[in-house]
Amino acid sequence: MNRAQLFEQIKKKESCLCVGLDTDLLKIPKHLQHTEDPIFEFNKQIIDATHPYCVAYKPNIAFYEALGPTGWVSLQKTLAYIPKDIFTIADAKRGDIGNTSALYARAFFEQMNFDSITVAPYMGEDSVKPFLMRDKWVILLAHTSNSGSNDFQVMEVTIGKRRLYEEVILKSQQWATPDQLMFVVGATHPEKIASIRALAPDHFFLVPGIGAQGGDLEKVMQHGMNDSCGLLINSARAIIYASDGKDFAKRAGEEALKVQQEMSEYLTKYS
C-alpha cells in the first residue's frame, strides 16, 4: 500500500487508528482457550469487529514468538485474514548487519506479506537499507513511548546540539523518501510532536502510547498532522482487552468506534 492509498483509507474511514494485535494467551477470554488456535480465533473476531474503524493492524511479533512455531502459524493466519485495504505493520523492531537484515526482510516481506516493519536505528544505514529493497515500508524507531526513551534517545549530541532521536530522523531521510519511511513517535511526549513534525514534514508517524500508556489523542492530532494526515495512532490493550468475557469482540468494536469518532472530529477540526 502506498502513501496516497493509505491517505485514501484514512479519509474514507475518517480514522487513523491502528489496532495493536498484542495477543496474549494469558489474557484472552477463557472460552477461546480450547479452540484449535486460540490466538488466531481471538484475532479473527477482533478483526471482524474493528476493521470498519481502523486503517492498520499491528501484530506485536514478540507475542507470537513467545509461543514458538505455533505462534508463527497463528501470525501467518492472522495476516492472511486482514482485509487487503488495511495497512499491516510487523512490530518487530529488528535491525542487524546488512546480510542479516536482508534475512529479516525476507521473513516479514516474503515468508509473510507485511506492508511494513518497525526497525531499530542503532546499527545505522546498512542495518536499515535491506528493508527498503522492495516496495515496502520501514518504520524507524525515533522517540519511543516508554520510560527508557529517556536513557539514550534524548541525549544531546555535539554536532548541531540536537537530540539523538532528532539525528535519527534527519539522517535516515537520506536513506529513503516519505514513500518508504515512517517514524515511531510516542504519544507520551505530546509536547514534542510539533517539533518532530517540523523535522519530517511529509512522513507518516506511527504513534504508540494512547490508551493504556496514557498519551493524549487530541494533542497528538492537533500538533502531529500534515496534509495527508501523516499519523497512524496505535491502541492495543484498551481495545482488544476491553472485556475478557464472551462479549470481548463486541466490546472491542465499541472501543474502536469510540476512538474513530474522536479521530473523525479532530481530523476535521485540525486539518
Add this chain to the structure above:
Amino acid sequence: MNRAQLFEQIKKKESCLCVGLDTDLLKIPKHLQHTEDPIFEFNKQIIDATHPYCVAYKPNIAFYEALGPTGWVSLQKTLAYIPKDIFTIADAKRGDIGNTSALYARAFFEQMNFDSITVAPYMGEDSVKPFLMRDKWVILLAHTSNSGSNDFQVMEVTIGKRRLYEEVILKSQQWATPDQLMFVVGATHPEKIASIRALAPDHFFLVPGIGAQGGDLEKVMQHGMNDSCGLLINSARAIIYASDGKDFAKRAGEEALKVQQEMSEYLTKYS
C-alpha cells in the same frame, strides 16, 4: 552458565571461539538439501566437527526466522543438540517496551533455553531489564562491527563528551553486574578495544567481525583480554562455509581448529 564456568571452559579448551550458526538454505551443501531438515542436519554435523574447539555457539535468529515456522523447529532442535558445557547465544538483537521485552525473554529463555540473548540498547533501561529477570545473560550492542556503526554509535554526546556507545556501556552497568551483562564490541575497530576495555574492565565482550569481515584476531586478544579472558570471539562464514562439498563438516572442523590454535597462542602470550 555463569562467568566462572565460562572461564573454566575457555581454559580447558584453550579457546574463546564462538561459532556463528548463520545457516542459510542457499549456502549449505547440495547433498543435504533433500534431507528431512537440512538446516538441522547441517548444524548437527557442524557441531559434531567443531565443538572440541569452541566454547560458544551463536545461532543468528534471522536465518531461522526467514524460513517461517519450520525454521523455528530447526532452531529448537539445534539448541537441544548443543553440548551442555557450551554457552549458547540467541543473536536476536531484540529490544522493546517492558511488557514486550518480557515476551521476547519468554521466547528465548523459556520456549527455548538459551544462556543469553543479544539486545539493542536504543529503547533504554525498561527494554533491557526484562531479559535480566532470570539467571541468564544480556549481551548489549555497544560498538558493532558493521559500517553503519559510524552513523549513530560514534556520535559524541554533550554530557561527558563521550561517544554514544561509551554511554551505552557506562549507563547499562547500573542495570546489571558483569555476571549478567556482556557487550557486543566489533573486531573491525581493533584500535578502540583497549579504551572500551577500560570502561568495562570485568565484562565479557562478544566480538564479531573476524573472518569474513576482516577483523584482526591478535589485536583483539592483545588489547581486549581481562583476568577471565573476557572475550567470546565469533566466526561464522569462514568456518561453517569453509567448503560447500561433502567434506563441509571436516573442513569446518579444520578451520575451527586453526582459530583455536591461534587463540591458544595469544591466550598464553597476552595473559
